[in-house]
Amino acid sequence: MKRGKVNITTLGCSKNLVDSEMLLSQLDLNGFKVVHDSEDDDANIVILNTCGFIMDAKEESINSILSHVEDRKKGKLDKLLVMGCLSARYKEDLQKEIPEVDKYYGKFDFKEVIKDLNADFFEQKMYHRVRTTPTHFSYLKISEGCNRHCSFCAIPQFTGIHKSRNIESLVEETKNLVEGGTKELLVIAQDLSYYGIDMYGESKLAELIDQLADVDGLEWIRLHYAYPSKFPMDLLKVIRERKNVATYLDLPLQHISDPMLGRMRRKITKQETIDLIKKIREEVPGIALRTTFLVGHPGETDEDFEELKAFVKEQKFDRMGVFAYSDEDDTYAFKMYTDDVPEDVKQARAAELMEIQQRISEELNTKKIGQVLNVLVDREEADYFVGRSEYDSPEVDGEVLVEKNDSIKIGNFYQVNITDSTEFDLIGHLA
Template structure:
């Protein structure tokens, strides 16, 4: 028996997974608000009538979180807490038939490219005039700019093409329009995301066009930082580094997931690159842009990974001394080519290898951060919490990298503003400092 009144036009959008999913949710929210829906993100009020869950299906942990979230709101619905429950995103794209059978409480499931159909189900129009507009769920001073959808790569462990389809670039004109709108509303940092940045433009311009896009974005008034995330290492176009060197707004930062270093594993992963080529690429990037911060990720526990293979990876990390590094444990994904191999590395070995690799990186990160003590950095202030400001240098992306911590009792900062900070102390993953005035009266 229902004991409260639910608003049929009040929607909550719950986002799980990566920044690309977040952009999809922001597009959905924008369209719903354009249809006069009342929309909240990642929060459900007592009178919310509709919940839409944007799911992730990348690896086992992400799938588990998505399923648990769906089950949670299915139970809320069964008790009369909401009227309608819809599910969209990668998990829904990949396992729609199974989910419909297992969780009948969900009113409808939608794939990653079915926003118009989802809106139609809600009796809302897809408003083309809102394309290029986007309601941001991030802090107002930075925004993710998704420059393409999908991926044409064939990495043996990755299910993304199954969920997102092939690579489709947005036009430079559309992206400039979107970024210009962001700047009007106070966005200072653009974080360029895609499944594969270096492939940008090949489908529509018949050439790699990321440098041209960067030049166009660099000219937008109000944008001060442009950050690159998710580049593919094989046949990496060094013209990107030329643009980074040339354009003042492009941060000296590159996220380039390498996944492994041992040649047998790189071959089995279908990464189209060798250890020697990877080593040379990192040297070339650092020679082209001195002081660049390179973020990478590695995958441990891939089928057939021997202790010797793992030691090659550890030695490579020690040699390269990456500024930022993340580690994933291999997840055996149906319909990928790696799924044909036996998942023969026990979970405890995967976890132990991930821990060992992060311990190596932790020591490297501490040494690199200690070397910053006594230096001054331009810092973008993200937030204030518990008496401290938290910000980032150009060498750190939002959500995943180091932060600069500033005592609010002895410093004043504006959220979303830039300050110059003298670094006075450091931990493995944070810098600690005080604001200084480089232009005193």
């Protein structure tokens, strides 16, 4: 096959994005012209990196496959390849239902993809990446898989058990990213809290973050998806004492009532959760906590939901997301429970919880008026430069709208005086 142009489209989470960046690098090293999520239709090879997490994500992935199948039928493509979570989970079904795809792969079959494109896999450059994010921030995936087996989650089915990467390789990759312009590192995993246990016999998350903080030129390190059960408490000292570790933590809680935590198999109680949050806030004053909740899980009663609402009002999380439960094949909940919460009730509960959070967010943002925040500028729009504070992660959190100023450059940090706010965003000008 000729060394043509490859367009990789990533669907789903930032962990998938890292996989796509690694594959783009391997193809680039082999002489392919590579693009990511390109809307141009001049690529002769398309690789879809799919998501299989929840129903909406699966539908998006399938629709994307079908759309590109039409291009394949019209002769616009030489190859259409599908990989990622959906492909790993439903490979046989997809082969039967959409046979026009040239080949389906699992989530980690990078070498097989490269081989099928008559190219070489450069083992020594396995973690090199073609960056798809803005130059100034990058994701660092420190492990694969998950050992927790929550009732509602299918992810362990296609990622397998938890597998940590060693500290040395992660520090080396971070140095390479910083040399390429990275100022903010978003440390991600399905379960940060478990990092190192499989490899070193104990949690090594605190040690890893401490070593990453030593990398010259790295100005922010941000942590996503720390499991609350058996949370590594020694991490809090690192967040508090290392200036370039953001006072920000993504801690998905999913629920708070003991009956629901039990049915979800979260291995933590309500009181243990409350104690953990209190400890985190005591140890790291001013920390921004982001969390996620799941409503409509089988067995969730009105009383459970009222308890969750009261908890959200009391704790006043800085950032929050809400998902409505959907039955996922072969999960514990799918096999053991009846999906007994009506869909309209699920959606109503999700909307009500987000309305509560909107009011909390508006209240917290109002208190920031008059403060001066350190802001990393991500992009320029018609009326503002758009950036983020230490308390905001890209894509999922609020933003800071900064009045136009000729001295502002994208990818740089600026001190911004906050003059106004909305429910989720802040407004200001250079201090």
